[in-house]
Amino acid sequence: MRSVATISENSAFDVARLRADFPILAERVYDKPLVFLDSAASAQKPQCVIDAVSHCYSREYANIHRGVYYLSERATQAYEDARVKVQRFINAASEREIIFTKSTTEAINLVAASYGGATLKEGDEIILSHLEHHANIVPWQLLRQRIGIEIKVVPIDERGNFLLEEFEKLLSPRTRLVAVSHTSNALGTITPAAEIVRLAHAQGTPVLLDGAQSVVHGPIDVQALDVDFFAFSGHKLYGPSGIGVLYGKADLLAAMPPYQGGGDMIKRVTFEKTEFADIPGRFEAGTPHIAGAYGFAAAIDYVSAIGMEAINAHERELLDYATARLQEINSLRFIGTADDKAGIVSFELDGVHAHDIGTILDREGIAVRVGHHCAQPLMDRFGITGTVRASFGLYNDKADIDALVRALGAVREIFG
Amino acid sequence: MSALRELYQEVILDHGKAPRNFGKPEHVTCESNGHNPLCGDTVTIYLHLDDGIVEEATFEGRGCAISIASASMMTEILKGKQLGEVSAMFERFHNLVTEDEAACEGGFDSEEFEKLMVLSGVREFPMRVKCATLAWHTMKAALQGGAEEVTTE
Ligand SMILES: Cc1ncc(COP(=O)(O)O)c(C=O)c1O
Numbered sequence: 001m002r003s004v005a006t007i008s009e010n011s012a013f014d015v016a017r018l019r020a021d022f023p024i025l026a027e028r029v030y031d032k033p034l035v036f037l038d039s040a041a042s043a044q045k046p047q048c049v050i051d052a053v054s055h056c057y058s059r060e061y062a063n064i065h066r067g068v069y070y071l072s073e074r075a076t077q078a079y080e081d082a083r084v085k086v087q088r089f090i091n092a093a094s095e096r097e098i099i100f101t102k103s104t105t106e107a108i109n110l111v112a113a114s115y116g117g118a119t120l121k122e123g124d125e126i127i128l129s130h131l132e133h134h135a136n137i138v139p140w141q142l143l144r145q146r147i148g149i150e151i152k153v154v155p156i157d158e159r160g161n162f163l164l165e166e167f168e169k170l171l172s173p174r175t176r177l178v179a180v181s182h183t184s185n186a187l188g189t190i191t192p193a194a195e196i197v198r199l200a201h202a203q204g205t206p207v208l209l210d211g212a213q214s215v216v217h218g219p220i221d222v223q224a225l226d227v228d229f230f231a232f233s234g235h236k237l238y239g240p241s242g243i244g245v246l247y248g249k250a251d252l253l254a255a256m257p258p259y260q261g262g263g264d265m266i267k268r269v270t271f272e273k274t275e276f277a278d279i280p281g282r283f284e285a286g287t288p289h290i291a292g293a294y295g296f297a298a299a300i301d302y303v304s305a306i307g308m309e310a311i312n313a314h315e316r317e318l319l320d321y322a323t324a325r326l327q328e329i330n331s332l333r334f335i336g337t338a339d340d341k342a343g344i345v346s347f348e349l350d351g352v353h354a355h356d357i358g359t360i361l362d363r364e365g366i367a368v369r370v371g372h373h374c375a376q377p378l379m380d381r382f383g384i385t386g387t388v389r390a391s392f393g394l395y396n397d398k399a400d401i402d403a404l405v406r407a408l409g410a411v412r413e414i415f416g
Numbered sequence: 417m418s419a420l421r422e423l424y425q426e427v428i429l430d431h432g433k434a435p436r437n438f439g440k441p442e443h444v445t446c447e448s449n450g451h452n453p454l455c456g457d458t459v460t461i462y463l464h465l466d467d468g469i470v471e472e473a474t475f476e477g478r479g480c481a482i483s484i485a486s487a488s489m490m491t492e493i494l495k496g497k498q499l500g501e502v503s504a505m506f507e508r509f510h511n512l513v514t515e516d517e518a519a520c521e522g523g524f525d526s527e528e529f530e531k532l533m534v535l536s537g538v539r540e541f542p543m544r545v546k547c548a549t550l551a552w553h554t555m556k557a558a559l560q561g562g563a564e565e566v567t568t569e
Contacts, residue, residue: 354480355455359543363419371455385478415424415481
C-alpha cells in the first residue's frame, strides 16, 4: 500500500488521485505491484481515454468525411473537433495547420519526403543534432539517398548539452532545413529551441522540432516558438497509439506536394489528372485512426484539466528526487546531466550490462527501458551500447523511485 | 528471486565477469560476427580447425552477462571437438535453452555438456534466449564460412 508520505509535496498536484485514473497501475506483475517507469516509450492511458475509444466504437463509429448519414456525421465532427483540440493545445494559428499522422515517425517522414523532396537539391545541407532518435535520422538519410543532400550534426558536450555555438558554426547559406529534437528521449536534454529557431530564421532556414518528448513534459506554444514544423505522437501523451500530429505553418504546408495518394486527399480524380485537396486533407490519404482521434482528444482534455505547467512541476520534482536518490548508489553513472532536463534519467551501473539490470528490475515489477533507446549514434558518442532509462509520467510518485532504488540494490546483490 | 537466481548462477556471473578464451588467436581458419540489433550487443567467434577438429576457439565482443558467459562456456567446450560433435552440441544447446526439460534429455551424452545446463535458466526469460544463443549461431555461421553477419532478429 502506498503511504500518505508518497503523495507529492506539490500540493496542487494530487498524485494519488491521478493514479486512480489509470486502471493499469493497479495491475500486479510477477505478483508485485507494477512500477511503471517507461512513459517516454509510451504512456499508460487514463480511464477517460479508454472510455472515449470505447464510446466511438460502441456508439458513434463510421467512416469519416464520406457518409451523409448520422453516424458518419458524428464521427467526422468528433475527428475535426480533435483537430481543433490539438490546435489549441499547442497554440497553432489555425486547425488547418494540424495534420493527423500515425505517429511522430510518420510526421517526420512526411516532411522529409514532401517538403524535403520538393525543395531540397543535391548539395543542400540540413542540420540534425547528436541527440536524435532514429525517427529523426533515417528519414533524412533516405532523402540523402534520393537527392544527395548533406547531413550535418550538431555535437553535444559530455553532459549531453546541445552546443548552440557549434550549431551556429554549422549554419550556412546552404542549410535548407534544421531538424532537431526538442527533448532527447534517451538523456532528457531539453534543447534551446527558441534560440535554434531564431538563429535559423535569421538566415531564412525553417526548423522542424521533434516534439515527441517535449509535448508531454510541459506546455507547447508553436507560435511563441515560431517553429515551422512540430511533430509528436498521441501515445506518449496518454492517448492511443496509431495517431500523431504534424504541425506545419500554413504557407509551408500549402506549398507542399502530397505525401501519399489515395482517398480523402483529393478534390477530383480522373485517370488523366487529380486535383489535390487543400490542407490539412491533402496530407491525410485514406481512412485515418478515427477512434484514435476520440482517445487523443480525451487525453488532451485530461492533461489540460490537470495543467501542463503542473505536470511539468511534478515531473521536475520527481527528477530532482530521483537524481538525488540514485546518486547515493556508488557504482552508478548518469548518462546525460544537461542543464535543462525533462523527467528522464539514464544511467549505467559499473560492471553490469543494462540488459541484465532490465531483467532483474522486471522481476521486481519495475518497467524501465534498457538499451540504445533508438538513439545509437548518441550511445556511440558516449562509447556505450546502452543505458538503463527511467522516465516519469504524471502518475509517477516518489514511491516508484524508492522502488527503483531498492531494486537496484537487488541487482548489486546478484552481481556483487 | 528464485527464477533470477536460477538465471544468474555464480558460474554465469563468473564467466560474464572473467570470460575465458577472450581475444583473437594466432591461427584462425574461420570466423564470424554476430549482432543483436535489439540491444546492440556484438560477438566475434574465431575458430582454428585442423583436420576436422577444433584446435582453438575464442571470441571477442561486448554484451550482457548471459551472452558473454554463453560465448565463454561455448569456447571452452568446443576445444578438441570433432565437427560432427559440434553440430550435435549446437542442436542440444538450442534445445536446452528453448525446450522444456523433457525435450532436452538424452540424445547427446557428455558429462562436459552438463556444465552448460546452468544456462537453462534462460528458458524462464524468453526475451533473453537470444542472448544465450547468439554465440552458438555465430559459431555455426563461422563453420559454414558465412561472411554475412549473424543477427538475432
Ligand atoms: C524523441 C523521439 N522522437 C521520435 C519518436 C518516435 O515516436 P513514434 O514511435 O511514436 O513515431 C520517439 C519515440 O520513441 C521519440 O522519443
